[in-house]
Amino acid sequence: MTRPLPAPADIEAALAAAWKVGKARCADGKVAAYIPELARVDPSLFGLAIHTVDGQSYSHGDAQHPFTLQSASKVFSLSAVVAASGEKVFDHMSVEPSGDAFFSIVKLEEEKGQPRNPYINAGAILTSSHLQGATADAKIDRFRTFLGQSSGLGAGAFPVNEDVFRSEADTGHRNRALAEIMRHHGTIPDVEVAVETYFRQCATSCTAESLARLSLYLVNNGRDPLTGKRVLAPASNHGIVALMATSGMYDEVGSHAIEVGLPSKSSVSGAVLAIAPGRMAIAGFGPALGQKGNSIGAMKALGVLAARLELSVYR
DSSP states (O other): OOOOOOOHHHHHHHHHHHHHHHHHHGGGOBOOTTSTTGGGSOTTOOEEEEEETTSOEEEEESTTSOEEOGGGHHHHHHHHHHHHHTTGGGGGOOOSOOSSOTTOOHHHHHTTTOOSOTTSHHHHHHHHHTSSSSSHHHHHHHHHHHHHHHHTSOGGGSOBOHHHHHHHHHHOHHHHHHHHHHHHTTSOSOHHHHHHHHHHHHTBEEOHHHHHHHTHHHHTTTBOTTTOOBOSOHHHHHHHHHHHHHHSSGGGHHHHHHHTOSOEEEOTTSEEEEEETTTEEEEEEOOOBOTTSSBHHHHHHHHHHHHHHTOOTTO
């Protein structure tokens, strides 16, 4: 049974305390220098935002500073594909944790071009290839339309950062290698369309506030609680959120489950999205990353929020 929401004053106090703890940790991390545009981001930026199912919003710090979704986009491309065409994308993909780095090639080759799950890069590239449309431009238009409609904010709230896109396209050789292995095994038909779509998807921008707002359908069993729009069937929403719990935090999924206890998805831009089912969506942004590629400030802040607001799904 879902616990009631904390009082607004308690949420505000917990958010301020979590921001203070997370901000202090930012000095211990480093930005994702392997993507040239991300290497230019100020590592001291840090923001947190919360949207609750009853329509309340809370934010602290740099919650309105734009950033690119990067791997956090994988949750929403999968949602868009499943909403449009059901579970067919899983005909060529498992739902198990990989146990390897998110960009690893090893298991993809061993398992004949079938990605372990949709939240590692290979699985996300496969998912991008299933977005509706024949070209990368058409697919990314469909993706941004999905974001705009699901959030009620419009596609304009989620522009593609062309500088980041070009930076990733120029340096994303490993992602192309993953796509070529999948083409070799017949998993995807067109490498260039799939990879360009994936790079543009990752370069789609938002803020912590808009990311938390967008994610409310994940909190509310697939239906946006503010507009009433059904985004996903309950069973599909359950699967997508469950995969966040098992595979959403790179190589820190186990420690994150213990310390935070919320289905979450991180990204190398410093975004971290956490879902408290039936209660709230939390988005953090802190581009200073720890050794595993997750925002060092957001990870610590989520632990504070989960403890103070009793959010863990394992309680």
